[in-house]
Amino acid sequence: MKSKIVIGIALCGLLISCDTEENKKGRFLLKGNEKLDENDPKGAMEFYAEAIEIDSTYADAYYNKAVAHLQLNQLQESIADLTLAITYKPAYRDAYFQRGLNYLDNGEFYKAREDAAFLLNNDGDNWKSHFLNGLVLEKLKEYSAALDSFKKASDLNPDNSDLQVNQATMLYYLKDFDSALEILEKAELNNPMEANLFNLRSMIYFDQDQYKKALEEVEKAITLNNGQAYFYNNKGLYLLFLGDTEQGLELINQSIRMDSNNPYALRNKGIYYVMQGEKTTALQYLEELNNNYPEMELVTEYLEKAQAL
Secondary structure, three states: OOOOOOOOOOOOOOOOOOOOHHHHHHHHHHHHHHHHHOOOHHHHHHHHHHHHHHOOOOHHHHHHHHHHHHHOOOHHHHHHHHHHHHHHOOOOHHHHHHHHHHHHHOOOHHHHHHHHHHHHHHOOOOHHHHHHHHHHHHHOOOHHHHHHHHHHHHHHOOOOHHHHHHHHHHHHHOOOHHHHHHHHHHHHHHOOOOHHHHHHHHHHHHHOOOHHHHHHHHHHHHHHOOOOHHHHHHHHHHHHHOOOHHHHHHHHHHHHHHOOOOHHHHHHHHHHHHHOOOHHHHHHHHHHHHHHOOOOOOHHHHHHHHHOO
16 A cells, blocks of 8 residues: 655744854754755755754754655665654654654564554554554554554544545455445545545455456546556556456556566566466466465466466
8 A cells, every 4th residue: 555655844943133053053954944845855964964063962953854865765864864853852753753654664664663652652642643553554464453543543634535545445455345435435525636545446346346447447546646656557457357458468567667566567467478378477477476475366366377278
């Protein structure tokens, strides 16, 4: 599941009537923020470093520097700066939240769980605390518990369509398709421009063997956001099952060009080769996937079909 990361930068209150150390570091923080607004994270980090040179315990500068690192996909550096922000400001809730998200992206699920636990204990009335906890539980495949966390987050922030889509995703994993579709209807009322809800609805229809409806929904998702590789992969899969195998393969390959690390796209290529009766090529894809992702849906079914060719 793709979930939106909530990022904010620390601001400062600044009096410039006298040129104190406090004012100097605050000005550097503001200049760094301006660079971030201009999509110049490297330039921003130079100003944050200047602020830190004035005050090596300046938690807000470490936090904003971490955000800049994140924009450059430098997860380890971002985590290190967030840890320093927390060191110098132990109750820094935004830093715990962002570090937890970074840990998730870095595959450090149990460290993310520790940050979620801190937020639940110290900021339990904030929807972000339950949101992070839900994301952690999802990664640990504790889907029922994740659903509860996303429900709590949604209760605290009822107009947030992303939280509703997260709930529906857990229900999809739990095979409660009717409840998932019901929540997606509410999410669409809140935000009809949310592409992920249409993609998820398409996945539910596919699992219900309603391939034309699945195709219609994923096309809506692509119209709203044409930059997501997994939307094209899903559309390719649906076309395979609708008999348009060559167009389906073209979209699956397009998805792989956009994101080469998606095992579902490789599975779909294996399915294509089974449909084409190309046993050797199908087995090359499906045997490896069966070893690495034995729980992935359709892999076992189509591996058996490939072996039977």
